[in-house]
Amino acid sequence: MPWWFWILLWIALIALSLLFHGWLGVRLFRRFMATVRELGDAGKRFSTISPRNETSDVEPAEVRPEPGSAIFASPDQMRHDYLTAKAFRQEVRRKKRVQRKAERGQPQSLHDIEFR
Missing domain, CATH: 1.20.5 (Single alpha-helices involved in coiled-coils or other helix-helix interfaces)
Incomplete structure (x- = not known):
């Protein structure tokens, strides 16, 4: 095999490797952004939860010890x-x-x- 074939082969392998790592990076970034978006939605949803009802089955302890x-x-x-x-x-x-x-x-x- 000629010497230039080895150069082309290594260039192709490195290019494919960089392309694959770039694809993995974009995919990871998209998943991270989706997670951040879901976390923001969950924060908005749970920040609007009303306090417990007054007619709860659990009666709060009337006498609380001092800290x-x-x-x-x-x-x-x-x-x-x-x-x-x-x-x-x-x-x-x-x-x-x-x-x-x-x-x-x-x-x-x-x-x-x-x-x-």
Whole structure:
């Protein structure tokens, strides 16, 4: 093979490589711009969400501890507060789950049914 063939071959390979990388770059840029556009739309959509209804199933805690008061509280008191709040959150989730399944007509799970 003549020497000029190798030069043409390498030029063609480099040109194809640059063309391929350019195509990948344009494709990546378009996907990035689509993601940014979707993120902007989501920001607009979620910025207009109204606050929770006053008639919510979850009643807000009436007595809130002062910020920083946990530092001076006893560990037993903090453990009790944590476990009480955890049980309350679990009960709220259970009630929502039961209500959602009842609305959809789905069978209830045995551990969700109250036997008390």
